[in-house]
Amino acid sequence: MAIPDTLEFDDIQGLVIRGYGALPAACYLLLKIRDLRRARPWLRELTGQISYASHRPDEQAVNLAVTYHGLTNLRIEQTILERFSDEFRSGMTTPHKRRILGDEGDNAPEQWLWGGPNTTQVDLLLMCFGQDTVTLNTLCHQLRDGMTDHGLAQIARLDTEPLPDFKEHFGFRDSIGQPYIAEFDLWDRPHPNPVPLGEFLLGYPNGYGRFTQRPLVEPGQDQHNLLAADPEGSDQHDLGLNGTYLVFRQLDQDVPGFWHAMKHQAEATDHERADPVRIAAKLVGRWPSGTALVQSPTRDDPSVIDKDDFRYHRSDQEGLKCPLGAHIRRTHPRDSLPPEPGSEKSVAFSNRHRLLRRGRVYGTPFDDSLDPARFLDDLDREEAPVARGLHFICLNGNIGRQFEFVQHTWANNPNFNGLYQDPDPLVGARQAYGLPQQQFTIQQRPARCKLQDLPAFVQTRGGGYFFLPSRRALTFLFSPPANGRRPRTRKGATP
Amino acid sequence: MPEGQREFMKRVIHGVKVALASLHPMPQNALTIRMPVVASREPTLRQVLADINDDPPDNPVMPFSVFSQLHFARFLLLDGPNDPETYGTTLIFMANVDGSATQFIDEMVQQVAHGLDQVLNACRGYPPRRKRTRASRRAYLRRHTIDSQAFYINTVGRSARQIRQEDELHQALQSFLSDLDAANIVTAQELRSIIIEYVSGNPELSWALTSPNRPSLIWRAVEDLRFATLMALGGLILFWGWPILLVWLLVLRGREFSDEEYTHRPALSRLNQLRATEDIAAHNPFAAVGYVKPGWLRRTNARALLAAAQATLRHVFNKGDLAGVPVLGLDGVDTIHFARWTLLDNDRRLLFTSNYDGSLESYMVDFIDKVAWGLNLIFSNGVGYPRTRWLVHEGARKEQRFKDYLGLHQIENQVWFTPYPHLTAVNIANNEAIREGLQGGMDEAQAQAWLRRL
Numbered sequence: 001m002a003i004p005d006t007l008e009f010d011d012i013q014g015l016v017i018r019g020y021g022a023l024p025a026a027c028y029l030l031l032k033i034r035d036l037r038r039a040r041p042w043l044r045e046l047t048g049q050i051s052y053a054s055h056r057p058d059e060q061a062v063n064l065a066v067t068y069h070g071l072t073n074l075r076i077e078q079t080i081l082e083r084f085s086d087e088f089r090s091g092m093t094t095p096h097k098r099r100i101l102g103d104e105g106d107n108a109p110e111q112w113l114w115g116g117p118n119t120t121q122v123d124l125l126l127m128c129f130g131q132d133t134v135t136l137n138t139l140c141h142q143l144r145d146g147m148t149d150h151g152l153a154q155i156a157r158l159d160t161e162p163l164p165d166f167k168e169h170f171g172f173r174d175s176i177g178q179p180y181i182a183e184f185d186l187w188d189r190p191h192p193n194p195v196p197l198g199e200f201l202l203g204y205p206n207g208y209g210r211f212t213q214r215p216l217v218e219p220g221q222d223q224h225n226l227l228a229a230d231p232e233g234s235d236q237h238d239l240g241l242n243g244t245y246l247v248f249r250q251l252d253q254d255v256p257g258f259w260h261a262m263k264h265q266a267e268a269t270d271h272e273r274a275d276p277v278r279i280a281a282k283l284v285g286r287w288p289s290g291t292a293l294v295q296s297p298t299r300d301d302p303s304v305i306d307k308d309d310f311r312y313h314r315s316d317q318e319g320l321k322c323p324l325g326a327h328i329r330r331t332h333p334r335d336s337l338p339p340e341p342g343s344e345k346s347v348a349f350s351n352r353h354r355l356l357r358r359g360r361v362y363g364t365p366f367d368d369s370l371d372p373a374r375f376l377d378d379l380d381r382e383e384a385p386v387a388r389g390l391h392f393i394c395l396n397g398n399i400g401r402q403f404e405f406v407q408h409t410w411a412n413n414p415n416f417n418g419l420y421q422d423p424d425p426l427v428g429a430r431q432a433y434g435l436p437q438q439q440f441t442i443q444q445r446p447a448r449c450k451l452q453d454l455p456a457f458v459q460t461r462g463g464g465y466f467f468l469p470s471r472r473a474l475t476f477l478f479s480p481p482a483n484g485r486r487p488r489t490r491k492g493a494t495p
Numbered sequence: 496m497p498e499g500q501r502e503f504m505k506r507v508i509h510g511v512k513v514a515l516a517s518l519h520p521m522p523q524n525a526l527t528i529r530m531p532v533v534a535s536r537e538p539t540l541r542q543v544l545a546d547i548n549d550d551p552p553d554n555p556v557m558p559f560s561v562f563s564q565l566h567f568a569r570f571l572l573l574d575g576p577n578d579p580e581t582y583g584t585t586l587i588f589m590a591n592v593d594g595s596a597t598q599f600i601d602e603m604v605q606q607v608a609h610g611l612d613q614v615l616n617a618c619r620g621y622p623p624r625r626k627r628t629r630a631s632r633r634a635y636l637r638r639h640t641i642d643s644q645a646f647y648i649n650t651v652g653r654s655a656r657q658i659r660q661e662d663e664l665h666q667a668l669q670s671f672l673s674d675l676d677a678a679n680i681v682t683a684q685e686l687r688s689i690i691i692e693y694v695s696g697n698p699e700l701s702w703a704l705t706s707p708n709r710p711s712l713i714w715r716a717v718e719d720l721r722f723a724t725l726m727a728l729g730g731l732i733l734f735w736g737w738p739i740l741l742v743w744l745l746v747l748r749g750r751e752f753s754d755e756e757y758t759h760r761p762a763l764s765r766l767n768q769l770r771a772t773e774d775i776a777a778h779n780p781f782a783a784v785g786y787v788k789p790g791w792l793r794r795t796n797a798r799a800l801l802a803a804a805q806a807t808l809r810h811v812f813n814k815g816d817l818a819g820v821p822v823l824g825l826d827g828v829d830t831i832h833f834a835r836w837t838l839l840d841n842d843r844r845l846l847f848t849s850n851y852d853g854s855l856e857s858y859m860v861d862f863i864d865k866v867a868w869g870l871n872l873i874f875s876n877g878v879g880y881p882r883t884r885w886l887v888h889e890g891a892r893k894e895q896r897f898k899d900y901l902g903l904h905q906i907e908n909q910v911w912f913t914p915y916p917h918l919t920a921v922n923i924a925n926n927e928a929i930r931e932g933l934q935g936g937m938d939e940a941q942a943q944a945w946l947r948r949l
Contacts, residue, residue: 086763096770100854206894208863213895318947339826339865349864400856401894408774409857415777415919420665433776433916446683447946450673 007183007197009054011228011242011470015063015127016201016395017053017184019175019358023061023129024162025136026360028248028391029143030114031124033073035151040074042150043478052471060139061129064474065246065466067091070123074477080239083215087399088245088465093117100408102429107460113156113250114462120155125248125466127393158250158391160360163370166290168361169253169388170280170426170457171372173290176307177332179354193344195351199397203231203241207352212397214240217476226476242470244395247355247403250462251427252389255366256379258457263376265451277372279451282442283425285326288372292328297321311335313342319443325422330410337417353405355394363388389458399465430456501841509642513597519717521809522654522710523566525646525835526596528588530618530639532572537584540617544570544909547614551912557610559912562602564593566655567833567850569780570614570910576786576840586618589848591833593654600636604629611636644801647834647849649920651813653927657707658915661926664694664703668929668949683942691933703930722810729803746792748885754788757879761902769905774854776916778832781858783904784839784846786878794842797876801836804873815924818866826865830858832920836873845877852919859898867891879903 009017020026033039051061066074068089071081081089090097093109093116103109109116126143130136144154168174182194198206202214216236217227227237262276262283269279277300281287286307287300294310295301297320313335316322322329329336332354335346363386367374396402410416411424414437421439423429430438440451469477516524532540543556547570552560559568568590575583592599603611611632615621622631671693680686694700710718733740773779787797812818812827817834819827834849851858862870871890875883881897883890891897915923925948932945 082760082763086760086766089763090767094767094770096767096773099774208892208894210894338829345826352860352864401860405854405856405860408854413853415852415917415922418921418925420917420922435917443947445943445946446680446686447672447677447949450669452673 007053008242010052011472012053012201013063013243013468013470014051014053014055014057014061015246015358015468016244016356018056020057020061020129022056022058023131025130025133026160026162027128027136027140028158028160029126029128029140030122030155030158031126031147032120032153032155033070033123033151034153036073036075038151039147040478040480042146042152044475046146047471047474047478050471050474057129059131060135062139062143063127063468065125065127065468066477067122067124067464067466069121071467071477073123075481076477077221077481080215080217080221083217083239084467085213085245085399087404088467092463092465097404100404100412101460102407102412103460103463104429105431106456107429109463112460112462114158115248115250115464116462122155122464124152125246125464158362160362160391161364161388163361163365165370167365167370168390169255169363169365169370170258170284171255171288171370171375172280172284172286173288173307175357176286176290177328178308179351179356181356193347193351195354199352199354199402200356200395201242201244202397203238203243206397207348214238214243214397216240222476224479226479227472239469239473239476241472243473244397244468245399246358246466246468247392247394247396247399248462248464248466249392249460250362250389251392252387252459252461254385254457254459255375255388256382257455259372259375260379261455261457263379265454269449269451276376279442280372282323283326283440285322285328293322293326311342311347313346317341320445323440323442324417325419325425325441327411327424327426330416330424331406333410333417353402353410355396355402355406357392357394359391359393361389362391389461395468425451425454427458430454506638509640512642517595519714519721520595521648522593522652523648523833524592524594524596524599525643525833526588526590526592526599527641527643527835527837528600528636528639529573529641529839530586530588530615530635531620532584532586532617533619534583536617537572540586540614541572541909543613543617544572547610548910551910552914555610556613557607560914561606562592562599563656564599564602564654565912565914566591566593566658567780567914568910568912569782569848569908571782571848571906572909573784573839573846573906576844586614587846589835591648591850593656596640597637600633600640604632604636608632641837641839643835643837644798645805645808645836647808647817647831648813649817649832650815650924650927651809652708652710653923654708655914657927658918658923660702661923661930662915662918664700664930665926665949667697667700668694672949682939683946684937684939686946687932687937687942694933704933706931706934707927718810722806725806725810729806743796744886747796750792751875751883751886754882755879756882756896757900757903758896759903760899766902769902769907770855772907772911776913777919777922778830778850778852778913778916779855779858780848780850780908780911781855782846782848782906782908783901784844784906785874785880785904787838787843787845787876788878789843793876797838797845797873798842800873800876801838804836804869815920818869825868828861828865829921829924830861830919845874847874850913852921859901863891863894863897877904 049062050064051057098104110118115122128136128139130139166173166175179195180191181197183197196205196207198204198212202212206212211232216230217239218236222237227239228241230236230238262280265279266274266276281293286292289300289302290307291301291304292307292310294316295304311334333350335342337346339345394403411427412429414421414423414432421437422441423437425440438454440454442449547554547556559565571587573585573587590599612627621635694703787794816827816829817831830852832850837846839846867890868887871883871887874880875890881890881893881900929948
């Protein structure tokens with residue numbers, strides 16, 4: 001089951017291997033297919049404009065993903081639709097998914113800006129990137145003019161806001177603990193724990209050394225041989241190969257609420273060393289500079305160069321440096337969980353639940369400095385709440401074992417790691433099993449300090465599961481059916 | 496053997512087992528009652544069960560919270576196997592109880608007789624209205640009680656009452672610690688003695704300063720003797736029977752090449768229907784039923800492996816870590832409260848039920864990552880199970896095939912009751928360790944380690 005020496009980078013969408021850091025302007029266009037007959041040729045032409053991984057763009061880039069609803073609107077055959085993963089087909093808003101993802105109460109899909117039951121169903125997601133706002137806007141206008149002439153409609157445009165130093169709105173450096181994928185590393189740097197390619201790209205061995213469930217089509221369904229052969233060796237053609245699943249969540253962040261709570265907790269804990277930034281760092285597991293608490297337990301040390309170079313078990317088994325329930329310790333536990341904490345086995349376990357994050361920040365910052373100290377100077381400066389947050393986007397080959405597992409078993413689970421009522425302090429749901437879950441435990445000696453009544457700091461405002469196809473798959477999906485007209489499948493039919 | 500005789504033999508064997516168990520009772524037991532449902536009354540039965548499941552602890556029909564010795568309980572409706580020897584739909588009641596199963600039946604007949612009538616009215620052979628007495632109800636339930644071939648108890652001897660009490664203790668200590676002005680407390684020993692003082696000064700908690708009821712020395716001695724006897728028996732079988740076992744193994748290895756492996760996926764609508772009732776507590780109930788591969792060889796194999804599993808579960812994996820054998824590099828699972836394997840329909844079907852922490856996804860991940868070998872040994876006797884190699888390899892390690900296989904066999908629980916919905920098995924064990932740490936002397940390091948539990 002060897003991976004071919006060279007990946008077909010020109011078949012893989014660019015977003016898989018790069019976050020387009022050099023293109024700071026970005027927006028996401030949510031589209032609906034109005035008239036398939038007219039949309040198809042335009043979309044097919046668009047596949048030529050998409051940015052693939054073989055080329056590093058320095059002006060602009062476009063990537064394209066499609067929802068399950070979009071596939072049905074493209075009138076893909078039912079037998080093919082059924083080959084996609086269960087999570088992708090069910091979507092994000094079934095009663096069970098709401099429960100495990102924490103999308104209840106204020107987070108309920110009924111109140112979402114997009115992707116919920118009360119808004120237009122999204123078919124396609126166009127992700128546009130530009131070196132500056134002018135380039136981006138030109139690109140978007142051009143795309144928009146083209147699409148409206150061709151049977152497509154824009155449901156919404158989600159803008160982003162580049163913040164300096166990879167900061168997110170609470171004032172912490174983000175995008176640090178990304179999975180390392182050896183095949184994407186042009187310099188072939190040695191890395192102790194590469195994550196198998198199949199965890200992020202369909203058609204390659206995953207963390208179990210096997211192929212993840214993916215859509216395969218019968219040769220008769222692909223008469224023009226648009227797709228590649230099944231790498232697993234069957235006579236089927238692989239619609240999934242070089243594609244992956246994309247999870248999108250629009251997460252509003254309540255910045256003044258967060259820092260108010262930190263200030264309040266610092267006063268309540270009545271500890272000489274307790275200051276709001278310190279407590280916030282305990283919640284996150286990192287200091288505002290991004291340096292991990294395990295690397296520098298008592299104060300922020302921005303000089304640490306590799307902020308991803310640490311493990312938990314040997315240096316902080318008890319959580320005295322980084323609390324056992326801190327955000328980064330639960331969304332990426334490294335070597336801290338069973339089996340055999342501290343071992344390679346534990347790291348391999350953790351690596352079967354990784355996410356390749358590709359999101360961007362939106363909304364104006366609370367303070368341009370993004371410095372928590374400045375935030376705290378005047379927390380009441382805004383008269384009305386300002387919409388800001390994170391367009392969380394992640395890529396994974398198995399939504400159930402990766403995104404949903406991380407969100408439910410690790411982030412939302414109040415009993416994570418032997419705790420009792422502690423959800424992820426940043427993103428975890430504040431209610432589970434009909435009980436409030438609002439605690440956070442800071443391990444220390446002689447006894448822990450427990451923060452009580454933590455409100456929610458993040459609110460889900462939209463979301464969806466997407467398929468990010470390969471170049472070949474895009475061509476296949478946008479081509480007219482091979483056998484002439486097929487019976488029209490029921491619109492919006494979800495099994 | 497004619498059906499009647501076989502049934503009679505089963506009742507005799509069951510009676511002998513009950514008699515033996517009463518001489519040396521296990522502290523926790525599995526009760527399984529399987530009753531045939533009158534087809535015309537099934538819709539009403541489903542409605543009654545749905546009403547119970549609206550509020551399992553406190554519903555008016557069968558309020559499970561009245562049973563202090565009850566851990567988990569559930570009702571399942573099981574379709575009959577579709578082949579000539581027709582069994583119709585059956586209703587299965589399962590409970591994990593402290594004390595004997597027959598005691599629990601008596602308790603049910605005493606406490607929820609009316610509720611039993613409402614449910615079992617739909618069951619064939621249940622005493623008609625005018626003949627319903629405690630004795631007739633009890634006799635019916637006992638007559639329909641069936642044995643499980645293997646039963647896993649997370650921690651033998653830990654009662655439901657103890658779990659609830661220690662939960663209260665944990666919560667009380669948490670509030671105490673949160674309200675405590677700890678500024679002047681420097682050492683762990685000092686803090687520990689303040690906590691002990693608080694507990695002993697609080698009449699509602701002072702029970703915590705005694706050890707939980709543990710099985711007696713004699714009981715444990717008999718248990719050890721039983722284990723030693725079984726080990727010796729196993730040794731003898733290996734010593735004298737190894738050529739047969741070897742041939743057996745090779746024949747099974749041969750079958751592994753030809754046995755059918757399911758390659759289809761469960762319908763998404765079915766999966767979503769199953770998921771609809773999951774993840775409403777810190778733990779979930781799992782239930783799945785499947786056919787045992789036909790033929791004498793596979794059935795005997797399943798019986799033998801379940802017997803071996805039962806001995807191992809009872810005597811080795813009885814302290815919260817299922818199938819963990821550090822010297823062999825085998826990792827255990829600490830998220831399962833109870834599990835049982837029950838052969839049905841003359842060994843043609845196997846019903847597996849368990850109560851586990853977290854979501855089904857994380858449960859399956861535990862299976863695949865940690866105890867695939869153990870699952871393979873037993874479930875590879877099931878029709879369509881992902882192909883194994885040498886009985887323990889592959890099988891469940893084939894992630895997608897295994898998940899699909901579970902999805903194809905999982906069934907719904909019409910009713911499920913948990914008395915401690917917010918606690919995981921790890922929480923429960925931690926609470927017990929907190930209670931135990933209130934007694935005896937500790938040095939500074941020990942006291943510090945104990946305080947970490949709070």
